[in-house]
Amino acid sequence: MPKQTFLNLPEEKRNHIINAAVDEFAQYGLENASTNHIVENSGISKGSFYQYFEDKQDVFMYLLTVLEREKMEYFKGKHPPSTNMDTFEYFRWMIKAGMEFNSAYPRMVQAVSRVLLGEGLYYAKTFAEHRLKTIKAFEMMINQAIERGEVDPSVDVELAMMIMETWSNAISTYILNEGMKQKDIMKWVRSAKTQEKIDKLLYVMEYGLRKTESEFVKHF
């Protein structure tokens, strides 16, 4: 985590630095990001950088907490439209709200998810803790769906978690990659066409999950 020196900095200067870092990570990933570039683009000296942070990874970890905090704030303000939602409806709402958030902070999300999904796949241990947090939420959701009778109780929970995670990541990557090509991401994400695409994707997952297990046994 950043040293106190950094946290004492005026907000504007701090933002300058993390913006430079975000741009660097978004373009080059963690491994290939250059501290020299970050230093140059944020208008501070090399020495200051190492007075603020331990190293590159330290900056990234800070970015991760910033993003997490922003996301929390964002979700606090948003509430599911209906109070008594089906678990899948809730999941769909969650994914869509997530996409809205992503298109509000596209550079930052790109930087983080590039590292987490790209490099993190193979050096996962470092970020295992972060991944666990996300996955736990999926576990709760699927268990709730079973309790409510929306999903066959014999369903393989771990499998369902993997499916939810995979789709969550796939949609996020897809939206980010396609969205970066648009002039107005937010508008594009909110467009009926994009929303329908997301709906359909999730519906395939939902329909498969609802029925899977009992049908699966019959099938073989």
Add this chain to the structure above:
Amino acid sequence: MPKQTFLNLPEEKRNHIINAAVDEFAQYGLENASTNHIVENSGISKGSFYQYFEDKQDVFMYLLTVLEREKMEYFKGKHPPSTNMDTFEYFRWMIKAGMEFNSAYPRMVQAVSRVLLGEGLYYAKTFAEHRLKTIKAFEMMINQAIERGEVDPSVDVELAMMIMETWSNAISTYILNEGMKQKDIMKWVRSAKTQEKIDKLLYVMEYGLRKTESEFVKHF
């Protein structure tokens, strides 16, 4: 592509070199792979390396064609158990045969898919051609499934392609990551437990796809 000098080399020496390259790419990816390491571990000199290849990327591209060739050979020898298979049965068979292949050449597959799925996601243009080849096969399959009446004709073909690609990649990554932890990958892949896991994953996809569109419309 490698220069003639390389292709003239005795097979043993060639294999030595590509093995070293595979190990390097598997461990560090394309961007961070070191030509110096490859040279050291393959017992050739720096000068020779650049007499054989243009650069790092050239080696990787060659690796890609080698893998493709090996995979073709492998699939030539394998034939679907039944001649009149459902498209989804065929897809399932294909995925499983693919996993068998992967566990026969785990290092090479790891090296290639690490670059293609990790780095390739963001520098996609370079490998777009390769990806297109794979995707085209999925397109044919889904069109065939529609013709046969196995899938609703109103299904979004592009969407189905994306789903098939995502699952294909997700399963491949999962098997590779988990499999590398086992002492005998091949045995583990063939085990009833692993096979059932794959079956279930694909079944969720299949069941979702079969019904999606018509149900989807009703649902909203």
Add this chain to the structure above:
DNA sequence: CTATAATGTGACCTGCTGGTCATATGACCT
């Protein structure tokens, strides 16, 4: 055996990396 062409070699080049440190600056206190 000699001449020519092909192949192999590793010292060497430049450029960039992450990281250090002696020194300079300037805000704040007495």
Add this chain to the structure above:
DNA sequence: AGGTCATATGACCAGCAGGTCACATTATAG
């Protein structure tokens, strides 16, 4: 004023990167 302490600086370091090239070795042909 002088003193102190957090902050800021950029020249500098060792290490490694990709890539080159003059030279050494070996194979082929006449």
